[in-house]
Amino acid sequence: MSIFVISVTAMVILVGAALAFQAPVNAALARGIGDPVVAAVMQFGIGFLVLCVIASMRGGLPTVSQLKTIPWWAFTGGALGAVWVLAAIWSVPRLGLVTMFGAMILGQLIAALLIDAGGMLGMEARSISAHRIAAVGLVMFGVLLSYK
Numbered sequence: 001m002s003i004f005v006i007s008v009t010a011m012v013i014l015v016g017a018a019l020a021f022q023a024p025v026n027a028a029l030a031r032g033i034g035d036p037v038v039a040a041v042m043q044f045g046i047g048f049l050v051l052c053v054i055a056s057m058r059g060g061l062p063t064v065s066q067l068k069t070i071p072w073w074a075f076t077g078g079a080l081g082a083v084w085v086l087a088a089i090w091s092v093p094r095l096g097l098v099t100m101f102g103a104m105i106l107g108q109l110i111a112a113l114l115i116d117a118g119g120m121l122g123m124e125a126r127s128i129s130a131h132r133i134a135a136v137g138l139v140m141f142g143v144l145l146s147y148k
Contacts, residue, residue: 020097023088036089044082073121102143109136 030039055061084104091100113132119125 026089027092099146
């Protein structure tokens with residue numbers, strides 16, 4: 001395994017750890033406001049402003065002709081992220097962080113197996129092996145263990 005792969009993996013682990021903080025922070029905002037949807041809107045608004053500043057500093061916005069070449073489904077990531085944040089805000093107080101993240105990761109892994117197997121969404125096709133199924137099964141077992 002190369003140092004690049006190890007460093008990228010470490011970065012992703014750190015971002016995953018940051019998500020563990022994001023969920024209760026967002027839930028606290030929702031409690032304070034009294035509405036999880038409004039809290040999600042506020043959090044996405046703040047994220048939008050941060051990304052606008054970063055994009056303007058980099059100076060790289062796409063042209064209309066570039067946008068026309070991108071498949072329609074490539075624009076759904078923001079909506080999928082909004083659903084994720086809303087689900088996290090709603091479920092954290094009901095499930096706790098470990099169960100909520102375990103369940104979300106389980107859903108991600110199941111979907112990832114299907115996306116990999118079908119080579120969907122521009123991804124290279126990768127076979128579903130017994131090792132991969134076992135890994136997903138272990139996460140599923142962990143979710144079941146995490147319930148109170």
